Amino acid sequence: METTLREHKKAVTRRSLAGAALRLAMERGLDGVTVEDIADEAGVSRRTFSNYFTCKEDAVLDADRERFQALVALVESRPSGEEPWQALRAATAELYRTWPVPDVEWMAQLRLLRRHPSLLARQAGDQVALERDLAAVLVTRGPDEEPARLMAATFLAAVRTGIALWLESAGEQQLPGLIDRLLGRVRVQSS
Secondary structure, X not given: OHHHHHHHHHHHHHHHHHXXXXXXXXXXXXXXXXXXXXXXXXXXXXXXXXXXXXOHHHHHOHHXXXXXXXXXXXXXXXXXXXXXXXXXXXXHHHHHHHOOOXXXXXXXXXXXXXXXXXXXXXXXXXXXXXXXXXXXXXXOOOOOHHHHHHHHHHHHHHHHHHHHHHHHOOOOOOHHHHHHHHHHHOOOOOO
C-alpha cells in the first residue's frame, strides 16, 4: 500500500507540474516561462521539478508522451493473432475511448506546438521514438523490421493528418472517426 500511495503522489505531482507548464506557457508564451515559474505554480521546489522533467519543454509535452506510452501498451495487449494493422487501428480506437476527445489541454498544446520551434523539435524526437517502439511491437506480430517500420511510420502519418484536419475544422468532425476513416484508406501489407 505504501508503494501505491507513493506512486499516486508522484503521479499527482507530475500531472501538477505538466499542467502548470502548459497553463503558464499558454498565458505567457513558452519563452516567458521559467522552470522556477512552473515549480512555484505547482507548489514544489526547483529540485522537485528536476526529478520529473529535464526542461520546461518536457513538462509541456508530458501529456503527449503519456498518450504514446498508452498507445504502445494497447497495441501490445491486442490479441496475438490479430493482423498488425488491425491491432494499430483497434488500439487507436481504444486509446480515444480512454482519453476523451476533445481534450482542452491537448488542443492548447497542439496550438502551442505550432508556434514554438523548440517544442516542435522535441515532438519530432518523440515521434521517432514512438515509431521505433510501435515497430518493435509489430515485429512480434509477424512482419520483419523493414515492413514493421514502414507500417508504424504510415500509421503515425495518418494519425497526424487526422489531427491536423480535425484542428483545421475546429473539431467539427469527431477525431476518432476521422482517424479511423483515414487508417481504413491505407492499404498495408505486412510482408
